[in-house]
Amino acid sequence: MASKKLRRAGVSQELCELLNRHHVESCKDLLSLTPLEVMRVAGLSYQNALALMRSVSQHCAPPVTTLLELWKPKSESFFSTSLPALDDFLRGGLPLGTITEVAGPSGCGKTQMCVMLSVLATLPRSLGGLDAGVVYIDTESAFSAERLVEMAQARFPEHFSSRERVLQMASRVHVFRELTCQDVLNRLDRLEVDIISTKAGLVILDSVASVVRKEFDTTLPGNLASRSNLLTQEASTLKYLAHQFNIPVVLTNQITTYLGNGGGGVPGEGDSGYVIAALGNTWSHTVNTRLIVQYVDARQRQIVIAKSPVAPYAVLNYTIQKEGICLDGDNQEPMGEARDPGLQPIRVRTEFKYSLSQAVGTDGGS
Amino acid sequence: MKPVSASPLSPSVKVKLLNAGFLTSEELLQLKPLQLSKEGGLSLEEALEVQQILREGVDLPGEGGAGLGSTALELLQQEERSIVTFCSSLDAALGGGVPVGKTTELCGTPGMGKTQLCLQLCIDVQIPECFGGLGGEAVFVDTEGSLVVQRVADMAQAAVQHCCLQDQDAEQRDALKDFTTESLLGHLYLMRCHDYVELLAQVQLLPDFLVKNPKVRLLVIDSLAFPFRRHFEDLSVRTRLLSGLAQQLIRMACQHRVAVVWTNQMTSQLRGGQWELVPALGESWGHSATQRLLLHWSGGRRLASVFKSPSQSESSVAYSVTREGFRDAGPLASSPSGREQDSSRQSESKQDSSSQSGSKRPRTQEGQ
Numbered sequence: 001m002a003s004k005k006l007r008r009a010g011v012s013q014e015l016c017e018l019l020n021r022h023h024v025e026s027c028k029d030l031l032s033l034t035p036l037e038v039m040r041v042a043g044l045s046y047q048n049a050l051a052l053m054r055s056v057s058q059h060c061a062p063p064v065t066t067l068l069e070l071w072k073p074k075s076e077s078f079f080s081t082s083l084p085a086l087d088d089f090l091r092g093g094l095p096l097g098t099i100t101e102v103a104g105p106s107g108c109g110k111t112q113m114c115v116m117l118s119v120l121a122t123l124p125r126s127l128g129g130l131d132a133g134v135v136y137i138d139t140e141s142a143f144s145a146e147r148l149v150e151m152a153q154a155r156f157p158e159h160f161s162s163r164e165r166v167l168q169m170a171s172r173v174h175v176f177r178e179l180t181c182q183d184v185l186n187r188l189d190r191l192e193v194d195i196i197s198t199k200a201g202l203v204i205l206d207s208v209a210s211v212v213r214k215e216f217d218t219t220l221p222g223n224l225a226s227r228s229n230l231l232t233q234e235a236s237t238l239k240y241l242a243h244q245f246n247i248p249v250v251l252t253n254q255i256t257t258y259l260g261n262g263g264g265g266v267p268g269e270g271d272s273g274y275v276i277a278a279l280g281n282t283w284s285h286t287v288n289t290r291l292i293v294q295y296v297d298a299r300q301r302q303i304v305i306a307k308s309p310v311a312p313y314a315v316l317n318y319t320i321q322k323e324g325i326c327l328d329g330d331n332q333e334p335m336g337e338a339r340d341p342g343l344q345p346i347r348v349r350t351e352f353k354y355s356l357s358q359a360v361g362t363d364g365g366s
Numbered sequence: 367m368k369p370v371s372a373s374p375l376s377p378s379v380k381v382k383l384l385n386a387g388f389l390t391s392e393e394l395l396q397l398k399p400l401q402l403s404k405e406g407g408l409s410l411e412e413a414l415e416v417q418q419i420l421r422e423g424v425d426l427p428g429e430g431g432a433g434l435g436s437t438a439l440e441l442l443q444q445e446e447r448s449i450v451t452f453c454s455s456l457d458a459a460l461g462g463g464v465p466v467g468k469t470t471e472l473c474g475t476p477g478m479g480k481t482q483l484c485l486q487l488c489i490d491v492q493i494p495e496c497f498g499g500l501g502g503e504a505v506f507v508d509t510e511g512s513l514v515v516q517r518v519a520d521m522a523q524a525a526v527q528h529c530c531l532q533d534q535d536a537e538q539r540d541a542l543k544d545f546t547t548e549s550l551l552g553h554l555y556l557m558r559c560h561d562y563v564e565l566l567a568q569v570q571l572l573p574d575f576l577v578k579n580p581k582v583r584l585l586v587i588d589s590l591a592f593p594f595r596r597h598f599e600d601l602s603v604r605t606r607l608l609s610g611l612a613q614q615l616i617r618m619a620c621q622h623r624v625a626v627v628w629t630n631q632m633t634s635q636l637r638g639g640q641w642e643l644v645p646a647l648g649e650s651w652g653h654s655a656t657q658r659l660l661l662h663w664s665g666g667r668r669l670a671s672v673f674k675s676p677s678q679s680e681s682s683v684a685y686s687v688t689r690e691g692f693r694d695a696g697p698l699a700s701s702p703s704g705r706e707q708d709s710s711r712q713s714e715s716k717q718d719s720s721s722q723s724g725s726k727r728p729r730t731q732e733g734q
Contacts, residue, residue, distance in 0.1 A: 028563045031570070032603065034610060039377060045419060046374030054574070057567035062559055064575070067506075068552035071515050078516075095514045229597040236596070239511050240560045281643065282595065284476040285631045288512050307477035310517040312687070340663055341477040 003028060009059035011052070018042060027060045079202070079248045080128045082120055082155075083318075083327050086303065089311040094248045094289065098309075099238055101208075103253035103277035104293035105348040108301055109320050110252040111142045112151075113293070114204045116324035117250055119152045121202040122169045127159060132201025132247075133172040135194050137187055139211050143175050154323035174198045181211045181230060188237045195245055203241070207252035208234065209278045228282050235286040251287065254278045255346055274345040277306075284342030294347040300328070306341035313338035370394065375416060382407045383416075391420045447500050449491045449584060449625055451483060452525075453694045455683040459672050460657075463490075466500070466583060469612075469619050469626040469654070473645040474661030478668060479687045480629040481512045483661075484586045486692035487627060488554050489518070489525050491584040494541035497529055502583030503553040505575070507568060509592045513556065522550040524690035555582075562593035566607065569614050576622040585618065587628040591646045595631065605650060612654035628655070667695060 004027045007016045022041045024030050031053065033041065038049040078092030087093045094100045094117075102110045118136060123129025136143060152169055153160045160166050174194070178184045184205075187194075195203065208231070216227040242249045259273035277284065277292065284290065290307035296317070303316045317328040339345070368391045370383050386406045388394055394402065394416060403413035448463030457463045464470055464487055472480045488506055493499025506513065526545055534542065559565040565587075576582055590611075598604040619626045633646040645652065645660075652658070658674035664682075671682040684695035 027567070031563055031566045032607060034606070039374075043376050043378050045376040045379075045415075047419065048376070053570055057570040060564055060567035061571050062557050062564055062568065065556050066552050067515055067518055067554045067556055068548060070556065071519060071551055074516065077514070091514075091516050091520075095516075098511050098514070228595075232596050236561065243511055243558060243560070281475065281632060281634050285589075285592070286510075288510070290477075309481060309512045309514045310520075312689070338666075340475045342475060 004059060006030060006056065009056050011056065015042060015052075027056050030056050031060065075125070079117075079130060080120070081117065082128060083316075083325060085316055085327050086305075089305055089314050089316075090289075090308065091310045094250070095310070096246050096248050097243045098288035099235065099242060099249045099251060099286070100289040100291065101251045101253050101277075101287040102291050102293060103255065104346060105255050105275070105295065107349065108293040108295060109318075109325060110293060111140075111206055112147075112320055112324055114206050114250060114252060115143070115148050115151055116155075117202060118148060118173050118204065119155065119169065119324075122172045123156070123159070127156065130201035130247075133174060133198040135191065135198060135200045135203045136173055136175045137184065137203070137205045138175055138177050139179060139184060139205070139207060141177060141179075142206065145170060145175075148173065150322060151324045154321075172198075174200070179211065181215050184211055185230070185234070188234060191237070191241055195241065195247070200245075201247050203238070203247060203249045205238070205249070205251045207254060209252075209254040213254070213278065224280075228280065231279060231283055232286065235283075253283075255348070258343060275348055276343055276346060277341075281342045284340075290341045292341075292344055292346055295349045296347065298349065302347075304344065306339075306344045368392075373420060375419060379408065379412055379416060395420055446623070449487050449500060450493075450498070452486055452490060452692055453670075453683070453685045455694055456670050456685055459670070459678060459681045459683050460675075461678050464584075464625050464627060465657070466625045467619050467623055468656040469616055469628070470657045470659065471628055471630055471645075471655035472659050472661060473630040473632060475632050475643060475663075478661035478663075479685070479692065480661060481510075481588055482687045483692050484588050484627060484629065485513070485518055485521055487584060487625075488586060489522055489550055489691070491625075492545075492550055492553055493525070493529065494538075494545055496535075496538045496541050497532070500583045501581075503555070503579060503581045504584040504586065505555045505557070505572070505582055507557045507559060507565070507585070507587045509559050509565060509587070510589055511558070512588070515551070518554070519547055519551065520689060521691040522547045525550070528690075553581075555579075559593065562596075562607070565590075565593050566611065569611060572614075573618060573622070576618065576624065580622075582622075583624055585615075585624050585626045587615075587626075589629040589631060591629070591631040595633075595646060605648065608647060608651055609654070612651075616654075616656075 005025060006019060006027065007013070009027055011019075019025070019030070019042060024033070024041060030038065035046065035049050035053065038044070038053060039046055042049060042052065044052065074092040077096055078087075078090070078094065079096060080087050080093040081090075102113050104110055114136070118134045120128070121130045121132055121134045124131045149166055149170060152166060160169065176187055176194075178187050191203065194200070212227055212231065216223045218224045218227060238249045241247075255275050256278040257273045258276045277290065284307070287307070288309060292304040292306045294302050294304065296302055299319060301318055301320070303318055305311045305314045318325050319328060320326075370380060370388050370391060373380070373391055375383075383394070383406050388406065397405070399410060399413040399417060402408065402416065403410050406413065408416065446466045448457075448460070448465050450457050450463040451460075472483060474480050484506070488504035491500050491502045491504050493501070495501045526547060529545060530542060532538070557568050559568055572585070594604055594608060615626050615628070618624060630651075631646045632643045634641045635644050652674070655674070656676065657672070660671045660673050662669055662671065667684050668686060669682045670685050671680065672678055673680055686693055686695040
C-alpha cells in the first residue's frame with residue numbers, strides 16, 4: 001500500500017538510510033519522484049534507478065485478475081432490495097463492493113429505505129438477505145429502533161414471529177451517532193475494525209450531506225475545495241472498504257437548488273431554479289449508483305434510477321407503509337427524460353394535506 | 367560525442383570522472399578497464415560497469431531507434447486497425463474507431479456512459495480478425511469501482527450473439543468456437559487501484575505486463591481523474607505526476623501497439639461570473655491525449671463530440687446505452703423487454719448517417 005515503508009518493500013538497509021536522509025521514507029514518496037530524481041537521491045545509475053522503482057512498484061501495485069475469475073452468481077454479487085421491479089432493473093440488487101446513494105427531499109423515505117435495508121441485511125440467505133450485521137452511522141439522529149422492529153415484523157411476519165428472532169435481528173444492527181465532520185471521519189477511520197468485529201455485511205451512512213453542509217459554508221472562499229476534499233476522502237475510504245470486504249455501502253444525500261447553467265449547486269438569489277441532489281458535481285462522479293426519491297403528490301412517491309453501472313434510467317412508484325417501502329403495480333413508464341444525474345430535477349412536496357380527523361397512520365415518512 | 371555529464375551513470379561515479387577530466391563518453395570507451403579505474407579513481411568493478419553501460423548505449427527513452435524514423439508512406443502502409451465501438455456513427459466520426467497506438471480521452475459528466483464505452487471497447491477488441499476485429503486482449507485499470515462483472519457478461523453475450531447472427535464462412539465458424547462469454551471475460555485483465563500511488567505503481571509495471579502478454583491491444587484507465595482529485599499540498603506535484611503518467615502512457619501506446627483510453631471527469635469552474643463544467647485535471651492536462659471525446663447531453667439525447675483530433679474534424683454524433691451495451695441511437699424497434707436509456711426522442715440528428723449496414727449494425731434479436 002501507499003504508506004508502506006521502503007524497508008518492508010524489499011529495499012536494502014543502506015539504501016533506505018540514504019533515502020531517508022532525503023525524506024523519502026515510504027513507497028508513496030519514492031514513486032512520486034521522477035527517475036532522474038531517484039538517481040540523484042539514491043546515487044544509482046539510470047538503469048538501477050528504474051529497477052528500484054519497478055521493484056517498489058511491485059510491492060504497491062494491486063494484484064491482476066481476469067474478469068472470469070471475478071464472475072460470481074447473482075446472490076454473491078448483489079444485495080437484493082426485496083423490491084422486485086427495482087432488483088430487476090439493477091440486475092439483481094445493489095452491487096456489492098460499490099457505493100449506492102439515495103438522494104431526495106426530506107420526508108420522502110430515505111431513512112425508511114435505510115432501515116428497510118438494515119432489516120434485509122440481517123435476514124438469512126434463504127430469504128434473500130446477507131445474514132450479516134449492519135453498521136449504521138447516523139448523523140441526524142433519525143434512526144428509530146421501534147420502526148426497525150415494526151418494519152421487520154410487518155414485512156416478514158412468519159420469520160419474525162418469535163421474540164428471540166426479533167431481538168437477534170435488532171442486536172445485529174449497530175448504530176453509531178456521529179454529529180460532526182470530524183466524528184464522522186474518525187468513525188470511518190475505525191470502520192475497518194467495526195466491520196470485522198460486528199461481522200457487518202452492510203454499511204449505511206445517513207446522511208453524508210447533513211454534517212458537511214452544517215460545517216462548510218460554500219460561499220466563503222476555499223470552503224468549496226475543502227468540502228470537496230473531505231468528501232473525496234470519505235468516499236475513498238468507503239470505496240476501499242466496500243471493495244475489500246465485498247459489501248454494499250449505502251449513503252443518503254439531501255437536495256439543493258440549482259440555478260442557471262453551472263455546477264456545484266451554488267445557491268443564490270434571483271432566478272427560479274430547480275432542485276437537484278446536493279454536494280455537487282464531483283460527488284455525483286464519486287458514487288457508483290444514484291437512486292433519487294421524489295414526490296408525485298402528498299402520498300405517492302417515486303424512485304428514479306439516475307445513475308447506475310448496470311441499469312437504464314427508470315422510474316418506479318412507491319408508497320411508504322408499515323412494512324416499509326412498497327412498490328406500486330406496473331406503472332413504470334419513465335416520466336420525464338434521463339439527464340445528467342448531477343442535474344436530475346427532483347420533485348419536492350408542494351402541499352401539505354392536513355386533516356384533523358385523520359390519525360397518524362401509515363402516512364409516516366421520515 | 368556524448369558528454370559524460372549527460373550519461374546514465376550514477377552521480378558519484380560521474381563526479382569522479384568529471385574531476386579526472388573526462389569529457390565525452392568516447393574517451394571513456396577508448397580506455398581499457400584497468401587504465402580507466404586508475405585514471406578515473408574508480409574501483410575495477412565500477413570501471414567495468416561504466417563501460418558496459420556506455421556500450422549498451424541507448425536505453426534512454428526518447429533516444430530509442432535513433433535515426434530510424436519512418437517515412438509517411440511506411441506509416442500509411444502499416445495499416446493499424448481501429449477498435450470499433452458498435453456505434454457506427456461514432457466509428458465514422460473517429461475514422462474507423464478508437465485508434466491503436468494512440469491515446470484517447472473520454473470526458474463527460476457522471477452517468478454519460480464513459481465506463482460503458484470503455485467496457486464495450488474491451489469486448490470489441492477481442493472480436494476475431496475474420497469478423498473485422500483485432501482478436502486481442504484488454505487491460506482495465508479500475509480506480510472508481512464502477513465495474514460490475516454481471517454487466518460485462520451481459521455485453522459480452524450480446525456481442526457473441528451479434529457475431530453469430532452474421533453470415534459465416536468456415537473460418538468464421540471456427541473462430542466462433544473460441545468466442546464465448548467466458549473467453550471474453552477471461553481475456554479481460556482487471557487491476558483495481560484505490561489511490562494514486564497504486565495507480566502510479568501499476569503504470570510502472572505495465573510495460574513488463576504488456577511484454578509478457580503481447581496480445582493485449584487495449585489499455586483502459588477508468589478513471590484517471592478520480593485518484594488525482596484529492597488534496598495535493600502542492601499542485602505542481604500533481605501536474606508533474608500527471609505529465610509523467612501521460613508520457614508513460616503515450617510511450618506504451620507507441621511501443622507496444624496498444625490503444626490507450628482513459629476517462630476524465632468534469633469539474634465546475636468559475637468563468638466570467640458563471641459556473642461552467644470543464645474537463646477536470648487542469649488546462650495543461652488537455653494536451654496529453656491525442657484525441658478527446660466529450661460525452662454530453664443535448665436536448666434530451668446523449669451526444670459524443672470529437673473535440674480534439676489530429677486527423678478527424680470536430681463532429682457530434684448521437685449514441686445510446688442499451689442492455690446490450692454501447693450502441694447507435696436510433697428509432698427504436700426495441701424488443702419488448704429491451705430498455706433504452708433515452709426515451710425515444712427523434713429530432714434530426716447531426717451525425718453523418720453512415721449507410722453501413724450488415725456487420726456494424728448492432729440490432730440483435732435476442733429476446734429476453
